[in-house]
Amino acid sequence: MVVGVLRLELILHAPQSLKEKRGMVKKLLGRLRVRYPVSAAETGHQDFWQKAELGFALVGNEEGTCHRVFDRIEEEILSSGLADVSERWIEFIHY
Secondary structure (H helix, E strand, O other), rough: EEEEEEEEEEEEEOOHHHHHHHHHHHHHHHHHHHHHEEEEEEEEEOOOOEEEEEEEEEEEHHHHHHHHHHHHHHHHHHHHOOEEEEEEEEEEEEE
């Protein structure tokens, strides 16, 4: 069993306030939770309206499976046009 953790730092394009940012992040996280078997949350930069840090966790059989899901999540964020990924961290815990 492998637990994969993905942390993405995003630069958001459209928000002009924290309220707009929270709405964008909530919409994005909701869409990703529905489409992929991950737990997801905003994990940092809550006080900055142009930045967001999102965290994702996934349990799988092997690292390759987790990597593929994490790659698709990043592609979906980029294709949404809402944000660019400025940093990406991945960690795996093996049991």
